[in-house]
Amino acid sequence: MQKRVVALVLSLLVVLGCLLLWRAFIRRPVSSADTPSGRGVPIHLENANLAVAIDRNGGQIVELHNRLTDERHTVVSHEFAVVSRSGTTPSDEMTVTRVAETENHVVFHMEGGGCRAELHYELGTAWVEKWVTFTSDEPLHLERVVMGRREFQPAFNEIHFHTDNTIYDVPVNCFLRTDGGGWYAGIAWPFTEAQGGPDGLTLAYGGWRLLYKKAKDGAIDTKDPYKAELADINVMLPAGAAFVTEKEFLGVYEATGYRREKEVLGTPRTIITAPEVLDWGEVWAMQAYMQHVLPLLPATHEGFWYYFNEWWAGGPKGVITEEQVQAHMSVVDRAKELGAEAFGLAPFWLGMSRYNEQDSPFLHTVGQDGKLKLSPAAQAVVNHIESRGMSCFASSEGSSHYREDRPDWKRVGPGGKPTGQLCWAHPEATQWFFALHSAAMADHAPVRFWIWDGGWLPRRPASWECMATNHGHPPGNIAYQSYTNVLEGLHALRQEHPHVGLGFCWAAKAGGPWVLRDVDITENFHENRGPDDLRFQHWYMLNSSFVPPYKHMSQIWIPSRDYGYGWMSALASGSDIGFIVELPAFNTGEKKQAYLDFTTRWRDWASKNIERLRAKRSLFGQPLREGGIDGSAHIIGDRGFLFVFNPTRNRHIGSIPLNELIGLTSGKRFDTRVLYPETGGLLGTYHYGDKLLVEVKAGACTLIEVLPSEGTALPKVVPTGADIQPAFK
């Protein structure tokens, strides 16, 4: 009996031993980690700005080294988890089977639990990006993706959750702060969630933020803006198909000690009123990363383009009828007289539709044959634009009721209630919409720009859901699939027609900066109310959403009283298209000629200096704060320009340091001179590091050129008799 027990125990031990050996074998990484030199040595992605150490055996980040501040953090990381209705697949339960390395890119091939993944890390200038390509042997109904759960040692001083500060409150990134600077981290996707404290951070994304609500009065509770309650991605991943995640980013910055501060007066329409202070070093680091995420697209024109917008200028907005042809042609002629190179018709679809139509025969049938056909009246106006030597800006929107012959493409609301709108999560409907645009661009030669307005992508509860069962998506929340379909469509369209620029007005504002990759221009936060409001919105676009200046829409206000101020405000935006938003009235031919001479001169100036205009740093503080002047520096290397604006009723003096804070990175001695309002006024010669004092009259702008000094030192013109406002505080 005892022998039998011993034999049984021995047998069990043998089986257990085999099992352990087998388990050890299958979990054993087959990779460069197996080589004697590779085992246990972390992989480093590094450059002069940062070093990220990654565990060779598990693929997870184990150390962050900010080389700008020489601060290190040991990290315990769980790199990703794919959450589906069948359960959670975490990276911790997968085994690394192979590692592929190049200098700037590492890929960990992983397997486990019937799933495979490629975990990618890519090194950028001052950041590392991570994404995952994931496949499963079983079909999965995806709910969300966790992109990183990390614990830091030592803990950071604090983690600041930053949103775009608009009424949509779109998450942008977290700042992980230390004494000298820190790290920025996030997911390049609008519907994300960040949880944690100074010693840990978890980032995840889904299909929508359920707590999202548009603030009616601009004053929403942002005590915990990242408490998002993510909606499901709600996508079926077929067995063996690849799902590519959005990108997680981790980048470094050095603090400057200077504060970028919200100083809102009253309740603006677009900006939430919750206070927020960032260090300018945080802002500039995120701006640099965003230039990588939202690159300058291939040029559609040369130099600075002067575009006339008939909608804002009060032109007829209805469908172009025979009776209205002359009225439109007359506006076209007046725009041409102003020197416009491009004309945007107020009606949509090149004059064939009003904005956001629900019951129009044209929209119900347009594109059934894949073509945008124009009526004789609309065609006559388009021909007239072309005959006057102008390009045409066209527009459309996604919320009209298209294709009544395809009820199977329409979004089905909660409770099975049919809606007239197309479902953008339906691949066939989306592909039809983009094919129609592509054909329109190909068939109508004068079209050089296309803008989408209206509520194209989900931004209201009514448009979050589609309950259809025949659209290729599961019934429920369709935000993730809609955004993905539309952004892919835009990408393909921009590539297919490289000479046609793309733009957004209202179409996707709930997507924040993350949806702007393939559009050339975005209409800021809201239609603006004048030059000061334009700069106010651009300040938030640049310093809160971190959208590069070349994607800002620079609207040109041209009141006959002081069109120069309107022009300077537009030029300071850094875009290469100026949008004329009103038709000016000139009392005399002389005044009109003076305006035309002015615009010719400053368009030529902008065309010559567009690269510097795009290199923008804000000065003094938020425009339209109490008693404050504002401005921007546009410097590359040893030269550039300084705009100073004074929207107040009193004269002020601005103090601007001639150093790296304004982007001056080389040169020792500089001459400074006034370019506007009176060209040629010399302000003196300064050394690197000196402070330049600039006076600005009430309601005026001063534009100064800074350039290397070669001759005799010029005497300094030092203004006095008003308060001095520092460019950085």
Ligand SMILES: [Zn+2]
């Ligand atoms: Zn649908």
